[in-house]
Amino acid sequence: MEGIMIINGSPRAPKSNSKKYAELFAKYCTVPSEYFAITNKNHLELCRKMENYTHILFVFPLYVDGLPVTLMNFLKTLEEQSPKTKLQVSVLVNCGFIEPEQNNVAVKILQCFCKKQGYPFGSVLRIGSGEAILNTPLKIFAIWKIKQLATSVAKGKNRNLKTTMPLPKKIFIRASTNYWENYGKRNGITPAQMATMGIEEGSV
């Protein structure tokens, strides 16, 4: 049976953007899929479940230009506990900055894992402005590409896709400043407090 195992590698999986991207993927994918989030305790369980699927889609955020530790730790377990038949691996990575190309190195890291461990590599979607895009009308750009990703994964194709908010960078910066100021405001923190140059100083 064909099936896609969607694995969320965000350390805040229950509240993550990755989860929302995964839900959109599942919605538009014609092949059955099942969603899992990596926790500290379920590595072995996830490795065992892989026997039931033909594809893996790793959905994760860019962390310090690479894979988040949550996903790195899981890959290390997978290296030890790999399933007998190697599934095809695809990637949906999102980053906070507007340039989807900032995700390129993370994709290469995952491809390197696949090559070393013998997993055939499938398709990639790199999303820029991934923290914000789904909260704006510009989410149609993300949805459009997620549909394309879902089609290529279902067909076993190797496509390399990217998307972001189609805004001039200066306007993106203004919008993101607004976004973060409102985030602080909800916690009772002013923009000036957020802009402190101090590190580990005072109590806020």
Next chain:
Amino acid sequence: MNLILSDRRIELPINNRSTEFIDLSGLQISNCIGCFGCWTKTPGKCVIRDDAVKVYPKIAESCKILYITKVKYGNYDTIMKTMLERSLPIQQAFIRLLNGETHHIQRAVAPKQATVIGYGNISNEEQEIFKQLVARNASNMCFEDYRVIFSHEDTLEQTVINEVTSWKE
């Protein structure tokens, strides 16, 4: 201040008051949970009060910094990567343009001369990826200048000594 940040113990015959050596493997540091508390609740401070909160102020302060890390699939292995992720409080939430790309504004972070020593049995492909990764980090981690050096684990100590000795000149 000079800082050496390592993911394992290393015997270093240095006796230099301006250089501090931190062995991350001896510290209690859990992974970043992406809560953005360090930007929007207690700006400049991580809400997880473990050993990481002693380390990132030193990273921010240092002008010369040496990272010593095992390389895995072209990424920092998890000990170093955990610390890099937990250093988010030294940046602000706010974004600016840097060389035409969007990046965060830094808090009081000194511009750095950085050296990154990646060790382990690292293939050419992994070396290439790791170099590209450090080049990306340079924009986010305030590197004015940086070098990447690769070493086998059994020659690591000597590689580190050579590097640190060259600092004194």
